[in-house]
Amino acid sequence: MTIEIIRLPTNSPPPPGLPRVAPRLAPEDAHSGAEAFAQSFVRDEPRQLFSSVHPVAEAQARMRHQSPLRYPGAKTGFASVVAELIDTARTSKSIPPVELFVEPFAGGSSTALRLLGNGTVRRALLADADPLVSAFWQVAASDPANLIARMKEEHKSFITPGGSAALERWDYWRGWTVPVGMKAHTARFETAMRCLFLNRTTFSGILHGGAGPIGGRAQKSEYGIGCRFMPDALETRIAYVGELYSKGRIADVWCGDWRATLDQIASTYKTIRPESVLVYLDPPYLEKSSKLYNVSFEDEADASWKGQGPHLRLAAYLMSRIPYRWILSYDVDPELTDSCLLYGRSRMTPNDDARRLGAKSFVVSKKLTTLRYTAASNGARSGSEELLITTLPKSVVDRISRLRPNEGSVEALQT
Numbered sequence: 001m002t003i004e005i006i007r008l009p010t011n012s013p014p015p016p017g018l019p020r021v022a023p024r025l026a027p028e029d030a031h032s033g034a035e036a037f038a039q040s041f042v043r044d045e046p047r048q049l050f051s052s053v054h055p056v057a058e059a060q061a062r063m064r065h066q067s068p069l070r071y072p073g074a075k076t077g078f079a080s081v082v083a084e085l086i087d088t089a090r091t092s093k094s095i096p097p098v099e100l101f102v103e104p105f106a107g108g109s110s111t112a113l114r115l116l117g118n119g120t121v122r123r124a125l126l127a128d129a130d131p132l133v134s135a136f137w138q139v140a141a142s143d144p145a146n147l148i149a150r151m152k153e154e155h156k157s158f159i160t161p162g163g164s165a166a167l168e169r170w171d172y173w174r175g176w177t178v179p180v181g182m183k184a185h186t187a188r189f190e191t192a193m194r195c196l197f198l199n200r201t202t203f204s205g206i207l208h209g210g211a212g213p214i215g216g217r218a219q220k221s222e223y224g225i226g227c228r229f230m231p232d233a234l235e236t237r238i239a240y241v242g243e244l245y246s247k248g249r250i251a252d253v254w255c256g257d258w259r260a261t262l263d264q265i266a267s268t269y270k271t272i273r274p275e276s277v278l279v280y281l282d283p284p285y286l287e288k289s290s291k292l293y294n295v296s297f298e299d300e301a302d303a304s305w306k307g308q309g310p311h312l313r314l315a316a317y318l319m320s321r322i323p324y325r326w327i328l329s330y331d332v333d334p335e336l337t338d339s340c341l342l343y344g345r346s347r348m349t350p351n352d353d354a355r356r357l358g359a360k361s362f363v364v365s366k367k368l369t370t371l372r373y374t375a376a377s378n379g380a381r382s383g384s385e386e387l388l389i390t391t392l393p394k395s396v397v398d399r400i401s402r403l404r405p406n407e408g409s410v411e412a413l414q415t
């Protein structure tokens with residue numbers, strides 16, 4: 001994938017004729033690590049789970065693309081691997097139906113949306129540390145009609161005329177910050193629109209400030225700034241998110257660090273049994289994620305393991321503290337499955353706190369799978385190797401033919 005990077009001055013003034021905003025840091029610039037953010041939910045407090053959940057409209061559940069966001073790193077095709085794992089797990093006595101599927105690195109949420117639509121899981125909790133992304137999901141879930149109306153207005157006023165009108169609007173949203181005194185509700189709505197506009201008009205959907213508009217500043221390419229901004233398709237997808245939330249299928253959308261999300265599940269949903277929760281984690285890439293996401297593991301100052309201490313912290317948590325079964329996807333790196341500081345051990349061993357919350361010692365399976373993705377530069381299909389690590393029962397994991405042994409790892413050499 002070639003990434004087109006255009007460096008813009010971070011605090012450049014908006015172009016003439018566009019609203020001026022107070023000189024405050026944009027949300028993505030306002031922190032150096034995810035912990036700096038206050039947690040937020042769709043409402044003031046986390047919403048409790050609906051006791052019964054309802055199916056969603058068949059046509060929407062079957063849409064080829066369900067997420068309104070184009071997301072760098074979104075694993076097209078991975079949802080079907082996860083669905084097969086969960087469906088197969090249902091045949092195991094130790095795995096009850098998934099009452100709550102948790103995506104703490106939600107991004108474009110493509111896996112959760114797919115699994116909700118086809119009924120593989122009953123409810124999903126979406127969470128992401130990027131306030132831009134979580135504001136989008138919070139508004140799409142709770143206020144879809146107004147977001148759709150606003151999205152159409154933006155399209156009509158700026159994308160349809162194209163050229164300089166579209167580019168000026170792109171600059172406006174790129175430079176936009178929450179004005180001093182704006183009500184929190186309005187600020188979140190505007191942030192959601194900012195996320196959607198930039199996501200649909202920026203190269204590869206990259207929300208990070210270094211990426212430029214589709215088609216470049218010259219707009220000479222046959223693929224111009226508006227080529228991914230399709231109002232009718234977006235309307236259907238946003239409405240689908242709203243329907244999932246109104247029916248309790250999207251339980252809530254949290255903004256926060258993965259650790260805060262996982263720590264807060266048990267105290268928020270007191271009646272849910274840990275065996276009924278499944279966590280799917282798709283953390284930022286090992287390398288270059290700081291060029292793709294506003295919040296990435298590379299931001300953190302900790303310089304252990306390839307400068308990526310946050311990956312070590314996640315591994316320590318998943319291998320000893322989490323009371324739920326989990327599925328983790330990563331880009332392939334031999335050290336991930338060989339180092340005992342990462343996922344080199346063959347069992348997850350819960351500590352006392354995790355045991356008190358119901359955690360058991362699980363076998364850790366490590367597999368490879370090949371995903372197809374569309375290369376951004378020429379639209380050609382190519383394959384990518386993906387590492388899947390999970391505490392779902394080995395008997396279940398070994399039955400999935402699309403998952404191959406992770407050859408070359410210490411584990412594979414021992415078997």
Ligand SMILES: C[S@@+](CC[C@H](N)C(=O)[O-])C[C@H]1O[C@@H](n2cnc3c(N)ncnc32)[C@H](O)[C@@H]1O
Pocket residue numbers: 034071072073074075104105106107108109110111127128129130133256257258259282283284285293294295296297
């Ligand atoms: C690989 S992307 C997830 C892509 C997603 N699976 C999809 O299908 O679109 C990683 C996401 O993790 C988020 N993130 C980065 N650091 C985080 C943290 N400490 N806690 C929670 N989310 C974080 C980023 O904002 C980004 O959206």
